[in-house]
Amino acid sequence: MIRNIAPLRDFLHRESASGILILIASFLGLTVANSPLGDGYRSALAVDFRLGIDELYINLTLLKTINYILMTIFFFVVGLEIKRELTSGHLASFKKAIMPFVAALGGMAVPALIYLLIAGDIEPNGWGVPVATDIALAVGLLALVGTNAVASLRSFLLALAVIDDIGAILIIALVYSTGVEISWVLATFFMVFWIFAFKKMGAERIWIYILLGVTLWYCMYKSGVHPTLAGVVMGLMTPNQPKKDSGLMDSEDGSVSVIEFLESKLHPWSSFVIVPIFAFANTGVEISSSSISAAIESPIAWGIFFGLVVGKPIGVSLSSYLAGKAKLGEFPESARNIDVLATGSAAGIGFTVAIFIANLAFDSPAIQQLAVFSVIVASVVSGLISYTTFKLLGRKTNS
Secondary structure, eight states: OOEEEOHHHHHHHHHHHHHHHHHHHHHHHHHHHTSTTHHHHHHHHTOEEEEEETTEEEEEEHHHIIIIIIHHHHHHHHHHHHHHHHHHSTTSSHHHHHHHHHHHHHHHHHHHHHHHHHHTTTOGGGGGGGGOOOHHHHHHHHHHHGGGSOTHHHHHHHHHHHHHHHHHHHHHHHTSOOSOOHHHHHHHHHHHHHHHHHHHTTOOOHHHHHHHHHHHHHHHHHHTSOTTHHHHHHHHTSOOSBOTTOSEEETTTSOOBHHHHHHHHHHHHIIIIIHHHHHHHHOOOOOSHHHHHHHHTOHHHHHHHHIIIIIHHHHHHHHHHHHHHTTSSOOOTTOOHHHHHHHHHHHTOOHHHHHHHHHHHOSOHHHHHHHHHHHHHHHHHHHHHHHHHHHHHSOOOOO
16 A cells, blocks of 8 residues: 655654654653652663673663664664755755755854853863754744744755754764774774665665664774764665655655655654653753752853854844845745744754753763753743744744
């Protein structure tokens, strides 16, 4: 039986629904961590074990399993969406890509600069935290405001968030991969070569690529490069060509590519299982008078907060305005400056990737907890500002 799919529509709907689960999972994580079950919650995440055989083993905890292994699948789906957008989506042509590209650059540069101005003398390594955008929550917010946001803003935000993801991936790879082992880096490149070679030979057996992907993940883990990037590499190397006997049909063009097939299978798992588990495991920070006081007194917390709440909307809207004036690209259709500013606030919902980077940027568990708390608060405030702006000042449409 052939099932119809609409890749872009389905992606946006899943991301919107995933946003609700992320909020629920985060609330549960915070609640459990600050309840009598808190010690058990933290102890369970810290349970360690050995995975592998003979000398080919790695030491993991339950939290690392979530952040290193499950999140590799998340980043694989991110890689697939980036590849689809670059080859056949909103970023497939210069004309389509230039405006969200410029907006994303501004939305990354300004938050990083604000953080460095506030906390650069104390913990300069944290500048990457307020750079990230959570696609699920940002897209979910635009779905929530409904007709108060013109339709063009949804595709603009999606393209911006995808470029933002590319930036976050590069930051993780280039800034937060430490203690690199050259021999294992060479082994990583060797594995990438073999993946490319099997593609060229026309190998289609999925188990071959699973084996190659697992080996690539292991090489990256041993090299010091964050292993979740193996998922991105595999996603970007997935061919955007028709999938034979997929059992699916694209309702828009009739042809389902390998990328669209894999997204249809894995994206629900990523959105509805993996990311909520990540949120539950990583948002369990202590909320007490002492932790709130520590955040209020910390330049790191304020750097992250103002980076997301102020830096994102200013960076996105200002760079979009200047690009429009310079005629570098097309402003989102029927959108006004205030609409783009509100969209920039939606992009200030950093959450999943921002929390992920926070755990890489800081060595101290106490500062990690502080940073996660700041990301949560800043994301809530950014979301409220965006929602209120759209509802009060947004242009009512029939879309």
